[in-house]
Amino acid sequence: xxxxxxxxxxxxxxxxxxxxxxxxxxxxxxxxxxxxxxxxxxxxxxxxxxxxxxxxxxxxxxxxxxxxxxxxxxxxxxxxxxxxxxxxxxxxxxxxxxxxxxxxxxxxxxxxxxxxxxxxx
Numbered sequence: 001x002x003x004x005x006x007x008x009x010x011x012x013x014x015x016x017x018x019x020x021x022x023x024x025x026x027x028x029x030x031x032x033x034x035x036x037x038x039x040x041x042x043x044x045x046x047x048x049x050x051x052x053x054x055x056x057x058x059x060x061x062x063x064x065x066x067x068x069x070x071x072x073x074x075x076x077x078x079x080x081x082x083x084x085x086x087x088x089x090x091x092x093x094x095x096x097x098x099x100x101x102x103x104x105x106x107x108x109x110x111x112x113x114x115x116x117x118x119x120x121x
């Protein structure tokens with residue numbers, strides 16, 4: 001067990017919720033890409049209720065939008081850790097950041113493909 005682990009039970013859940021909200025606040029205030037994805041979600045998620053699709057299809061339309069937010073949070077976390085270790089240019093640092101960016105590209109492609117298949121299919 002890690003000596004850095006904190007509380008247990010409801011106290012842990014309460015603390016974890018605070019850490020999660022702090023992370024969302026940090027991402028929103030410090031990451032333009034995260035704010036852009038929030039805006040995209042504010043458009044696409046309500047729009048998913050306009051189309052005559054099944055509940056499962058609507059759930060999928062919403063899920064891929066939210067997945068892009070999750071991927072952006074991971075991408076931003078990777079970038080923060082790499083920058084924390086060193087601001088010096090290094091091939092492994094570049095690779096880590098590029099792979100995070102690639103993950104986000106895949107997530108955005110998933111939004112386009114899923115929305116197109118459901119709405120145009």
